[in-house]
Structures are given as structure tokens and as C-alpha cells.
Amino acid sequence: MSRKRNRIPLLRLAWRNTHRNTRRTILTVSAIAVAVAALTFGLSYITGILGNAVDTYTRTESGHVRIRKSGYTERERLLPVYLNVQDLATLLPAIRAHSDVKEVLPRIRSAALVDGAGSNRPGLLLGIDLAHEDGYFNPSAMVDEGRLPQAGRAEVLIGRGFGEQIGVGVGDSVTVLAQTAYRSLSGLTLEVVGLAVSGLAHLDNSLLVVPLDQAQELADLPDAATEILVFATDVALAEQLAQSLGQELNPSPESSIEVLSWLDQSPLIRMLNTVRPMLGVIFGLLLVMAGLIIVNTMLMTVMERTQEFGMQAALGMRRSDIVALILSEGVVIGLLGGLIGAALGTTVAVWVESVGIDVTAAMRSMELPFQGTIYPDWRLLYTVSSTLVGIVTAGMAAVYPAWRAVRLSPAEALRV
Amino acid sequence: MLAESIPGRLRPLTILQLGWRNLRRNRRRTWITATTVALAVLLVQVAVSLLIGIEQQSFDNLINYQTAHAKLYAEGYFANRDELPLDYTLTGLDELQATIRGVRGVAATTPRLSFSAQVSNGVDLYACIGVGIQVTGSDHDVFRIPQAVVDGEYLKSGEDGLLMGTGLAELFGVDTGDWVTVLTKTQAGAYEALDLPIVGLVGTGNPLIDRNSFLVPLEIAQYMLGLEGAATELAIRFSPTARDDETIAEITRAVQDLRQLDVKGWREMEEDFMALVRVKRTGQGVFLLIFIVLAVVGITNTILMASFERTREIGMMMAMGLRGSGIRELFLTEGALTGLLGGALGSLVAVAITAYFATVGLDLTAMYGDMDIGYPVKDTIYPAVNIAVLVASWLLTGVLAALASFYPAARASRHIPVEALRHV
Amino acid sequence: MTVARLIDVHKTYMVGRVRVPAVRGVTLDIEHGAFMSIAGPSGSGKTTILNLLGALDTPTSGTVQIGDGTTDGLSLKTLADFRNTHLGFVFQTFNLIPVLTVRENVDFPLQLQGIGNKRERNERVMKILQEVGLGDLVDRRPTELSGGQQQRVAVARALVKGPRLVLADEPTANLDSETAGEIMALMQMMNEKHGTTFIFSTHDPLVMERASRLVRLHDGRVASDEGGNGGRHAS
């Protein structure tokens, strides 16, 4: 015999029930709202920070994949130009032929002693292919005064801070002294055509940007560079690309070229990667707290209604229906809290994204590839997933109260 | 007779007793609420003790190895200090030191001569910071370099040699006993090169020193730079009981008619670092605040529920003559006790965790690898358990919990007895 | 001597926009030492009158005198202090504080009176608990007592401070008839022994029988007011 089941308008009933005690509901809902808002903002914020660091780091330092001479990494701080990658004329087209490759950029990094108006200071000389660096090292965006140097000409763009230190401006000339690939010293006089502000403290106070050909001449590196930066069509392909490029360029273990994806290059990235699990723990704790608050409230509402449930059971409502009803109440609370929290978190995230958080002062003492302003990176996905997590948390929190509610037999429940 | 003044209140002890027993009335709820509080307290405590641990160690590190408590410069030096200029030097050091040592709160002083130099191992050339230190007599009274010598030994006065930062030695691939060439430019502009043996390695945890600096006896530095009898700075250590700002003010007063001199405290020298510390504090504060807000919501909610459940009891107490303020006190107490319970729970776990790390240390290298994490600390930090702070924050949890109960307690206290008694 | 007096008292409640007249023009004199019952069907206004006499509520119009003063225009705080000093209450549902022991429950009003001396309080508590026959159960919690025992505690709690007037709203409604009789006997004994004025509401004829004066209410008005055969007769 099949009994026809009546459809119980669960959500409507649950919604009504949340109105029994408005104040209590508001408080319970606010617990979930706080957690969801924190989650939405937190995700946007962390993505913003990581995005800033990763973007800046890959563009100015590591590329998605960086190709250098073996042994360079250990001596990186010395900027050894004697460790370099030769034969760009065949190498670059070979790399470019790769399907996932979007851009290939040779660069020369060199330590230089720079003589300006009477005083000299050590600086970082960067020779780049100016025609192709837009969107990567992005020198045109850094020009604060004057213009970019032109390929083939003895011109230089220097960090504004650095220019002030050695006392030169646009139109002046500087003499740079640097090591060649054969460890002798060589000098070059360059005309300052522009002053740069990058927002990166460690660059602004030491940087000299010159056309790649000038750096090649100075370092005696014709058709060579100290590094080749490879950018994939998507940063997610970096690791894969590094692997296949490694096999291609470095078929035998004794080969003298190292190919590293950005992920393997920086302790900074390692540190930032430890941030994610830590945040997971923190958000987990937040949700547990919010969940406990819901458990508490729902236990009380369930206890209050013990007789009511007994009566409903006596009238033939199934236990599963009562459980479903209480779970729905949890979900309704989660839904309310989730929506309010999502609205709040999204508003804050989008607002902060529009104004930014200025941490320039704090960043001055750190040599990190990090722009001085943090912009959270809000995405709809974060709002949606935070809300869902809030709803699920609330639903899960209702499980124990629901179990308590149907634990008693109808007779027992009515006697209470 | 209506004017008779009768307390109409309960004794504090009774309030406590009632609060405590009411907590036990619904134990499950009490434990759940206490757990939310405990989680918040745990997180805040651990985070704060870790951060304070790191900060304190950073400050100590700066003072012990880099800035001392204060430094005295010739006027003009401080603004250009990044360039390590030799144009603003101090002379008449003995007399100057005697003056400073006479200032109340000053424990020791020592002259130092900082200069830019290139170091070479014959293959590579690297620009770094050289520091001439007074080996006999005074540098170790102000700085703690001898304790940071991880290999070889400390400098000996009058003997050629240098102490090299561990990171710098690693970069060059050199060790104690190896020789390196130090290239400098004298104040007059002439280049000077000197071969020196490495007598020891210093590992302070401070990247500026470990990765970029070497130390030589003061006389050698003076000789190389052609600056006999001169120093770029006079570093000053304060006595442990001295107050920084007062002592700096006194020193300023003591030297003001002497010459054109600048006195800078360590905080002023490390403004950038202090800014970093402040930003980190704010960011972490915001995160911790969210937890505190949730704990507050939890307590407010629970006390509100308790007051709903006990409406009739409230009516009865009021009928017997307990004033509204008495009702309020009862619920505030209940909230405070919940907070204290949760606070105790959370603090206990926090102390256990902190104590664990205090004994084994928290190995930052394992977490972050070998990088500049923005704090000049050794790889392993030892968070401190501070009983006074612990007790104070525990009590604060109670106060906060009482504040969180304020709304429901005030609501309960406004009941009209008749209505409350009618409540089912 | 009059302990309390109602003069043409009206009490109207507003339920939403609807006026619910609970008491409509009641005048009553209550003499010292009375053992008085207010009877009437449910909704007739018994509780409202007890609340007015108990300074728990103030009338919409008319005057409530308790002792020498009226409750007119008194603040909630003053009313609370007044109840604290002069009145005792017994409720239908006992309303003991569940987390306190019998002794502590009875001690509660003494504390509220600001009697700081613990020994004195304890003596009075023990004395009254002996009188109501609970000398052996002083350290029990209310939940460990029967309904009758709980109501005895409530009577002790009402009497311990020696009030002028004890108000008991349907004190036996939650008890079986035998226990109800015992509680009535207890209150009657206390009335005779201490001369405390008792006013209780009920709709139980067995209870009314014991009253020295029986006021019947109907629809918020006094329907009859007659002497009874029980209790200590008013002086």
C-alpha cells in the first residue's frame, strides 16, 4: 500500500519559524553574516596581495619561466655577467615556436658603478629589448620625466631616487663602469633621457634601464644575455612550459642551462604559499565559531518546541519531515546571513579595491617585488562561494539540534 | 513610609553565585558559548604572543647589532646616511664619550666608523658596508657582536683581520682563515685596497649585517680611509632602567653647546621598519577583531536566550522587590563568567602552545626558507609567555563579555513585572 | 485597621487597539489580619486586583492605598522597594529560583532587604522553615521537592521578612486537593499565629471555605462580599 506523501512547504514554514523570535534570529544571522563577510573580503584581499606580488615578481624578475646559465641562481646577488646565455639568434626563435609561449625577452643584469655629477654609486644596470617590454617590465609606464631610451643609442632611463643620489637629471650624462663577460672592466657614457618611478623602492634607488644592445656592448656580450624571460599565454602553464623547455634546451644532465618556472625561483612565493593554508585554518575557525552560535540558538528553539514536535508527530508527521524542517531552518538562517554577509563583504572589498590600501611606507624597508598599494581583487566567485559555505555551515549546524528534536518518542515529547 | 530607603539589591557574592549556578543550568549551551570565546581567545593569544615575540626580538636585534639605543652623528650625516658619506665625521672622541657617559641613563658608548667598500675574493667583487669597531674597551659594551660570532673568533685589537657576515661569506664561498681584499675610497678620493684575513663569521639574524656587512678594528678602518681619530657615529647603550625618550633628551641637552651634533634614537633611525611593524599590526588587528566580534555575538545571543527562558523568574524576582539594576547585574555577571570560562579555556590552550614553542622555538626557516621576511630575527623565534599579560587579557575577556551582555541584560532589566509573570 | 484599600479602581489593558477592561470600578477595604479570598471565574479580574494590591501594577483610574500611601505616580524603582519592604507573594506555579537551595530561596528576600548580618538572616530562615515543616530539607533544590513542598517554601519565602500583606494568586491551582488543603491550613496557621494579612485568589470552593472573608468577582466587578467561616477574624 503506498501512502501518498503530502508536500510540506518546508522553506516557507522554516521562514515563518525564524520570525518567532526576531531578535534571536537577527543575532544568529549576524554570526553567519560576519563570517561570510570576512570570507568574501579575505579571499579578495589575499588574491589581491598574491596577485600584486606574483604579477610584479613575474614581470620584473622571474618571467613565467626564466632561462639562465647553470650556477647563476647561487651567485645571483653578485650579478655575474660571466654566466650568460649565448646564441640568442637561434635560441629565441626556437623558444618562440613553442605553442604556449606568448613572449620571449632577453635581459642583461649587471652591477655597475655609476658616476654622475661628481659622486659615484653602485647601481643595477638592466639591458632590455625596449620594443617588446611593454606590459612586462613596462618601462614606458615608469617614465616620470623625459622619455625612453632608444635602441642603438647611448641613452639611459634612471630611477628618480637614484638620479637624486648621484645628482643628475634629464639631459645630463653619466658614466657607468661594469664588468664584462670576461671579467675585465669596461666603461660607457650614457645620456640620461628619462627618470623612472616604478613604485618599487628597491628599483627606484638603483635602477638604470638601457637598450639591450648598449648593455651587450658594455658587457661584451654580443648575441647573448644573462637571462631569457619566457611568458606563457597563461601563468598557469608556467610549470609545464618550464618542463618542456628544460628538456628541449637541456637534453643532457651536464648541459649548462637552467630553466626555472617562477614558482621555483622565489622564497617570497614560498612564503606566500604558506599563507593559504594558514588562512584556511583561520577561516575554518571563523566558520566553526559561527556554526556553534547557530547550534546554540537552534538547540534552544528546538527545545522550546518539543511539545509542538510531539504533537506534529502524533498527527502523523514523519521524523524525517521534522528533521527536514529543522535543517531548512538552519538553511534559511544561513541564507539570510550569507546574503547579508556577502553584500557586506562585497561592498567592502569593492570599495577598498577602488581606493587601495597604501602600504608604501611599510614596504620601504623590504626588498620585495611589491607595489606600495594593496588592491583587493574581488571576484563574483568569492561572493558566491562564501555565501554557499555560509549556508552549508548553517545547515550542518542544524544537524545536531534536529537529531535532538526527533530523539524523543511522540508520547515522551508531549509529556515534557 | 514609601520613602524608606531599602537596598533592593543583591550582595555581590550572591550575584556571582546565581550567575555561576545559572551557567550550570544549561551546561551544553554554556560550553558551546565558552568554546566560541575560547577559540577567539586562543587565536588572539597565540597570534599576539607570536607577534610580540617576533617584534621584541626584532627590536632587541636592532639594538644589539645595528642601532644601539641611540647614536650621535655629526650634523648632516643622518640625512645622507644611506650613502655612508665620510664628509661628516666626529672627532675628539674621548672627550665626547666622557660627556655622554656622564649623562644619566647612559650605560656605555662606543665610536664606530661606517664606510662603503667593495669586497673581493679574487673572483667576484661585491659592494658592502664596512664597520670599524673599537675592539678593546668599548664596542662590546654597547653591541653584542661577540655573542654573534658563529665561527672563528672575535677581533683582536691591533691585529689585522675582519669579521664577516655569514651570508656574505656564503656568497663568496669563503671561510674563517681565508683572505679577502677590501677596496675603499678615502675621504680624499683615493682608492685604497687591503688584504685581510677572515678571523670569524657573525650571524646575527639581521640581514643588513649578515648579508651585507663586515667588521674591522677601528684603527684599520681609520687608516684605510685616512681618517685617524675620527668616527662616523658614537653609539650609545642605555641602562636597563632608563627611559628612552628622557635619556635622548638629556643627551641632546648635554651636547647642544658642544658642536653641531645630531642625536637619534633607534626608533627614529628605523622609521621604515617601525612603519612596517605598524602596518602589520593593523592588518593582523583587523583579522583578530573579526574573531572578537563573533565571540561577542555568541555571548550576546546566549545571554539573550537565557533572559528569554527566565522571563518569569525575572518577573518573580522583581515582584519580590529586586530592582531592574539588580536583574541587569545578574545577566552581566552571567555573561562575564561565560567569558571568563571561555577565556580560561582558550588561554590554557594558548599557553600550552606558546610554552611549547617557547621551549623548542618556532623555526621560521622551515616555514619561509632563507629569505628576508621583513623582521631582523634569527631563524628560530621564541615566543614569550607573560603571566601579567595573560591575566590581564583574561580579565579583559570577562569585561568584554560583560559588555557583550549589556544589550540583553538591559532588555531584561526593563521588564514590567506583571508582564514578565504572565509570560509562559 | 486597614492594611490596604481600593477606591473605585479601574484597570483597562490595551491589546493592540482593543481596550480590555479587566477591573471596572472596584472598591475594597482590607483589614489587618484578614484571611481573604478573591473568587471568580477565569478572566474575572482576580489576578489584576492582586497585582494592584501588590504594587506590581498601577490602576488606570481610582486609587490604590497600601498602608498609609498610594501607589499613584510612583516610579518602578520605588514600587520595587515598596514591595521589597512590605509585601510577600505566593504564585500558582511556585516560582522558586531553581538554582538556589530551599534555604537560599528563603534567604533571598532578606538579602534584598539589605540585612547584612548573615547569622540573623540564617536564624530567621531556619525558624520559618521549621514552621512550614521543611526543617529537614533546607539544602535541597526546588526540583528535588514535591509541588506541595515547593509551595511551602514559597510561603516561607513570602513570610520570612514579616510582611504586612501576603498576596497569593491561585496558590493551590497546581496542587492535588489533599495538598491544597495542607497549604491552606499552613497559610491559615500563619495568619493566626503572626497576624499576617493574606489575600488569595482561587476558584476552588474547598479553598474559599477557609477564608474569613470572601469577595466574588464577576467581569471585573465585585459581585458579592461576605464574611466566611475560616481564618482569623479581622480586628
Ligand SMILES: Nc1ncnc2c1ncn2[C@@H]1O[C@H](COP(=O)(O)OP(=O)(O)O)[C@@H](O)[C@H]1O
Ligand atoms: N497584561 C494584560 N494585557 C492584556 N489583557 C490582560 C492583561 N492582563 C489581563 N488581561 C485581561 O484582563 C482580564 C482579566 O484578567 P485576569 O485579571 O488575569 O483574570 P483572572 O486572574 O481572574 O483570570 C482578562 O480578560 C485578561 O485577558
Ligand SMILES: [Mg+2]
Ligand atoms: Mg576585480
